[in-house]
Amino acid sequence: MDYILQQSLNALQLGSIYALIALGYTMVYGILTMINFAHGDLFMVGAFFCFIVATFLKLSFIPTLLISMIGVALLGVAIERVAYRPLRQAPRVSAVITALGVGILLESVMLVIFPYPQSVPTLLPNITWTIGGVTISLLQVIIICLSIGLMLLLDFIVRRTMVGMAMRAISWDKVIVPLMGVPLNLIISVTFALGTSLGAAAGVMYSQAFPVIDPYMGVLIGWKAFISAVVGGIGNIRGAMIGGFILGAVEIMVVAFFPSTYRDFVAFTLLLVLLIFRPYGILGQPRPQKV
């Protein structure tokens, strides 16, 4: 029983990270029907921001987190402006290939600056509590609470504010949005800023949990978060959160009961099977065909 509880806690921690990253994929898809394949690498840049700020500026956790989120948000907005916006009318596949290229560029630039893996300074005191047979660390508590807090904040923005309303309107029909007096490009920039800053937050927390980072760390995690978004129903914000937690849970449970080399194989197989039964994902809907 304790073992299950312990593993559930670990699953929650991993799931939070996937969910935060998955949100970035789903938000961009929601407004531009485009998969931002550079998003996993923006998560990586977030981790490196954490490394740089913590190592050279020696700031504590909260300022490091904020600086990383803002830095990556600006980078995300710049990428949209320079690389994606000119292709908005182009076939979607061009935009997707550009996104892959941007991702590779981010990895390469980072590799030039940091040819070797780096260790990220620990920013949180190493406190743990043992309740029954279950051990919880301060870091775990912070990762889980902060992620859930950020997700609730995002949910609030999307559902309750004018900007969120505009984002939902864009995802329904972006041609009509300017006729409402809503500046389309501004809302798209805000969406990129929100999505990439969540990815950066995930990067910072991940680099605290697994403190050795390298420029390719975003590749596999990015794919997994992307799959979480698809499983939840790409374009659906709550779906991305659910998908992230499901993937986290599946992975941890596989490792708990099978050899750890089975992890990705079993996890991905399960998700693919799920998609056979729910091709649009858990909360996804087939898009209404526009006439």
Add this chain to the structure above:
Amino acid sequence: MSENNHPLLLVENLVISYGNIQAVRGISFEVREGEIVTLIGSNGAGKSSTLRGISGLIPYKGSISYRGRDLRGVDAAKIVGLGIAQVPEGRGIFGSLTVFENLKLATWQRKDKPEVNRDYERVFSIFPRLKERLNQLSGTLSGGEQQMLAVGRALMSRGQMMLLDEPSMGLAPVLVREIFRVLQEINQSGTTVLLVEQNANMALRVASRGYVLETGAITLSGTGSELLGNPQVMEAYLGG
């Protein structure tokens, strides 16, 4: 009415192309303050393209000016702020938003918050059905209700000029009459209307003036009643 000598909207030599296809071939027309002007034409004549040009959604050649101000290069969202509201073809409501959210979104450019609340009341008094369905997802509204919502949104953005793209499309005759009655009412309370229609009969009845658009060119113009009585118009648009 100090502006009576200058048209509210002046379109000169408007040309709109999609690749090699010229959809609008150098048309000129004007709309004066307080008028209902209609642009009638059959499918593919270039009506929607013209409205998209005025609203700043697509590039064009020629010139469009509103209250004497050249609209070239003005961002589409800003044009709404200047006072031009468009009710787009097929209504263009955001089905995943509630009725209220659709209305609220249209107030984006407005800074006069107290008046916004008064305008909601105005929209609800014109379309009581919208008030009953405020928190319903607008995608679940009937076609007629969606058209009311589309007009309601244009009212919420406080356009002094309203462009309507085939508001009668797909509606039962009784609803078409209702929408046209509302249009006249809105016009009487001070909104200038540019109405694009295939339903020439209804449009010409409410319009002060009209233009006939054929394959991207204006072939006839006159007052509503002149055009209604014109044999060519009768034959082409009013079923002989």
